[in-house]
Amino acid sequence: MALNLINPTLVITAGEPAGIGPDLCVQIAQLNLPCQLVVIADSQMLRDRAKLINLPLKLLDYDPSSKARRYTSSFQVLHVPLNKPAIPGKPDLDNAHYVLKTLNRAVEGCSNNEFDAMITAPIHKGVINDAGIIFTGHTEYLAQLTGNQVVMMLVGGGMRVTLATTHLPLKDVAAAITRDKLEQKLRIIHYDLMTRFRITKPLIMVAGLNPHAGECGHIGREEIDVIIPVLDKLRTEGMSLIGPLPADTLFSTSRQINPDCILAMYHDQGLPIIKYASFGNGVNVTLGLPIIRTSVDHGTALDIAATGRTDPGSLLAAIDMAIMLARNKASLGL
Numbered sequence: 001m002a003l004n005l006i007n008p009t010l011v012i013t014a015g016e017p018a019g020i021g022p023d024l025c026v027q028i029a030q031l032n033l034p035c036q037l038v039v040i041a042d043s044q045m046l047r048d049r050a051k052l053i054n055l056p057l058k059l060l061d062y063d064p065s066s067k068a069r070r071y072t073s074s075f076q077v078l079h080v081p082l083n084k085p086a087i088p089g090k091p092d093l094d095n096a097h098y099v100l101k102t103l104n105r106a107v108e109g110c111s112n113n114e115f116d117a118m119i120t121a122p123i124h125k126g127v128i129n130d131a132g133i134i135f136t137g138h139t140e141y142l143a144q145l146t147g148n149q150v151v152m153m154l155v156g157g158g159m160r161v162t163l164a165t166t167h168l169p170l171k172d173v174a175a176a177i178t179r180d181k182l183e184q185k186l187r188i189i190h191y192d193l194m195t196r197f198r199i200t201k202p203l204i205m206v207a208g209l210n211p212h213a214g215e216c217g218h219i220g221r222e223e224i225d226v227i228i229p230v231l232d233k234l235r236t237e238g239m240s241l242i243g244p245l246p247a248d249t250l251f252s253t254s255r256q257i258n259p260d261c262i263l264a265m266y267h268d269q270g271l272p273i274i275k276y277a278s279f280g281n282g283v284n285v286t287l288g289l290p291i292i293r294t295s296v297d298h299g300t301a302l303d304i305a306a307t308g309r310t311d312p313g314s315l316l317a318a319i320d321m322a323i324m325l326a327r328n329k330a331s332l333g334l
Contacts (some may be wrong), residue, residue: 007035008116008326010319011078011109013102014041017086017095019300020310021121022049026057027312028319029075035323037075038062038115040102042082052088052306064114080105091124096131101122107145109293114159116330117322119316122300125167135165139286142293151188152287153261153269154297155321156278159254160197160261161270162189173266174222177209182230185308186263187289190239193260195332196287196325205250205259206231206243207269213246227267262296281313283321292325294318 012028015021025039026049028240039046043059050057080101083094086237120138128135135141143150153162165176165183193202194272197258207213208227210220217224227244235241243254247264251273254262264270274282275297282297304310 008323009036009038009063010117010119010326011038011040011106011115012119013106013121014039015121016021016091016099016124016127016300017042017045017082018088018091018305019124019302020305021300022046022086023053023305023308023310024121024296024312024315026050026053026055028315030055033319035319038061038078039075040078040080040105042086042098043077044077045086046077046083048086049088049306053308063151071117076106080114089302091127091302093127093131095135096128099128100133100141101142102172103222104145105289106171107142111146116326117294119315119318119322120293120295122296124300124302131134138295139166141287142289146289146291148288149184149188149328150286150289153189153190153285153287154274154282156274156282156297156317159251159274159277162261162263162273163267164263164265165269166267168266170266174209174220177222177226177265179226179230183234186230186234186239186241189261189263192287196292196328197260198328201240201268202260203240203257204253204261204263205245205257206241206263206271207247207265208244209265210248211246211248213244215304280311281317283314283318285321285325292329294322294325
């Protein structure tokens with residue numbers, strides 16, 4: 001399917017069936033958006049959730065041969081059956097494989113150009129692991145499926161924040177940051193900023209790992225032994241890199257410098273700031289993939305599933321981002 005630059009075809013995975021993902025999909029179905037939306041989910045689950053939150057829902061079975069725009073208050077659904085009926089707020093381990101099936105189908109469709117981008121609703125990592133499936137997160141799973149090295153990026157509040165490491169225990173972070181891995185991450189970030197985001201000469205600010213960026217080696221040597229040599233090497237190739245900077249002042253400094261992206265060394269070094277600035281309207285973007293993937297910036301919110309209190313702001317932002325990235329990709333012929 002060739003990309004329609006005006007109305008790209010996006011696929012949404014509905015996420016954990018007991019969480020707010022189905023609610024968000026039903027809410028999105030009420031809107032007329034500049035794209036064709038295909039939701040991968042159990043059709044009956046969506047109908048049941050629409051009734052619980054008192055919203056109308058007209059489902060169209062997904063037809064890959066159809067080029068018709070979806071109608072108002074409806075969207076196309078690619079049905080994947082649940083293993084057990086979904087009870088809002090009460091995850092069932094038997095549905096863990098269902099969640100992965102929806103992801104697998106979305107990746108397959110994006111890889112063969114059936115879809116132009118995928119957007120993921122939140123999943124529950126604990127449920128999947130408790131079902132006996134080793135699962136670290138969306139980002140790592142998509143890297144495994146596609147065989148690519150990836151970088152997690154959060155976009156929101158006027159910032160783009162990327163991570164050198166993602167879902168690791170804090171005790172394992174330092175060992176995971178090697179020269180080769182850091183260089184690879186920076187190359188991915190730089191390339192995708194230029195191509196996916198159409199930034200001609202990206203400026204990237206890099207955080208140190210240790211307090212005060214190591215204080216000249218007095219509070220750790222990772223900056224001296226790993227980060228600085230990598231930055232120096234990439235600067236000789238023409239990359240615009242600032243750092244390593246102390247993380248406690250990095251974001252304040254970024255207000256004056258206005259970088260195109262910030263690279264934090266670990267999950268809770270970078271994400272608390274951007275989530276504070278943009279929570280509910282932020283977007284998670286996976287860099288380095290051969291396909292486009294965006295996601296919401298929040299979790300499954302089991303406590304408010306099927307209550308009608310969910311805010312679709314982050315999903316709308318993820319859809320807008322996917323449309324922009326798909327159009328940029330097509331304009332470059334990538």
